[in-house]
Amino acid sequence: MKTTGITVRNFSHYYGQHQSLKNLNLDVYRNEILGIIGPAKSGKSTFLTCLNRLNDLIPGSRVEGKILIDNQDIYQPDVDVVALRRKLGLVFATPVPLPTTIYENVVYGVRLLGKNNHQELDDIVEDSLEKAGLWNEVKDRLKTSALKLSGGQQQRLCLARVLALKPEYIMLDEPTSGLDPISTMKIEDSLRILKNDFTIILVTNNTKQAARIADRTAFFLMGELIEIDETAIIFTRPSDERTEAYLQGKFG
Ligand SMILES: Nc1ncnc2c1ncn2[C@@H]1O[C@H](COP(=O)(O)OP(=O)(O)O)[C@@H](O)[C@H]1O
Ligand SMILES: [Mg+2]
Numbered sequence: 001m002k003t004t005g006i007t008v009r010n011f012s013h014y015y016g017q018h019q020s021l022k023n024l025n026l027d028v029y030r031n032e033i034l035g036i037i038g039p040a041k042s043g044k045s046t047f048l049t050c051l052n053r054l055n056d057l058i059p060g061s062r063v064e065g066k067i068l069i070d071n072q073d074i075y076q077p078d079v080d081v082v083a084l085r086r087k088l089g090l091v092f093a094t095p096v097p098l099p100t101t102i103y104e105n106v107v108y109g110v111r112l113l114g115k116n117n118h119q120e121l122d123d124i125v126e127d128s129l130e131k132a133g134l135w136n137e138v139k140d141r142l143k144t145s146a147l148k149l150s151g152g153q154q155q156r157l158c159l160a161r162v163l164a165l166k167p168e169y170i171m172l173d174e175p176t177s178g179l180d181p182i183s184t185m186k187i188e189d190s191l192r193i194l195k196n197d198f199t200i201i202l203v204t205n206n207t208k209q210a211a212r213i214a215d216r217t218a219f220f221l222m223g224e225l226i227e228i229d230e231t232a233i234i235f236t237r238p239s240d241e242r243t244e245a246y247l248q249g250k251f252g
Helices: 045-052 081-086 100-113 120-133 137-140 152-164 182-195 207-213 232-237 241-247
Strands: 004-015 018-031 032-039 061-069 090-091 171-174 199-204 216-221 224-230
Touching: 004 045, 018 032, 018 045, 018 199, 032 045, 032 207, 045 061, 045 120, 045 171, 045 199, 090 137, 090 152, 100 120, 100 152, 100 182, 120 137, 120 152, 137 199, 152 171, 152 182, 171 182, 182 199, 182 207, 199 207, 207 232, 216 232, 216 241, 224 241
Parallel strands: 032 199, 032 216, 090 171, 171 199
Antiparallel strands: 004 018, 004 061, 216 224
């Protein structure tokens, strides 16, 4: 039985006069990996920032329609936006560790919440790094600079930082676009395990990545959702010819 986590209905987004998302309708199921593919400027990143209201920070940003997350209408004025952003953690394309230790990078957001108990923080660090698939590589050097880590390790550290805040949804925006194949594989392995406990939305510019790990895949084009279906169907018999053309590398 699939449980719906996110319901998007007749949802549009504008940057000033420019419409970046056009009347989207889709659901996200709990504990799935939903892949989002599509060429640049299709609105993929905008969609993620609409889901946790990061777009509120952009002047001129405006929405129409509805997004329900666990039955909460997230654009109602009484919504606790800070809690919403914690619930839907976002990992960006380029890992940006803070210029401090590995340990402090993981607990940074947690400390901002007022947690300072050493044992509790230690447990969060181990648990988050373990889930991000980084613990074994760094457990003996937690107090060394995060900036000395490789790019792939830094990206897993950024994932750990999001996990430390105990989100329910993990959104990743082209998280492996700058990484080598082995680092990419490590992140994909972590995501496959994480979906047991989290709901994952993965924007990827690498269609093969969606084919490898997404349960369902959505194809975005110029702000429109062209289609969304089981990944196997999208990749073998999509219903829209634009999806097929994109997957065949004819544009994008
Ligand atoms: N901060 C912004 N201000 C104005 N327009 C933006 C901004 N960010 C993105 N856009 C525009 O919105 C559209 C969707 O962009 P984006 O969501 O970044 O797409 P994608 O992630 O698929 O590349 C593009 O036309 C882009 O130029
Ligand atoms: Mg983007």
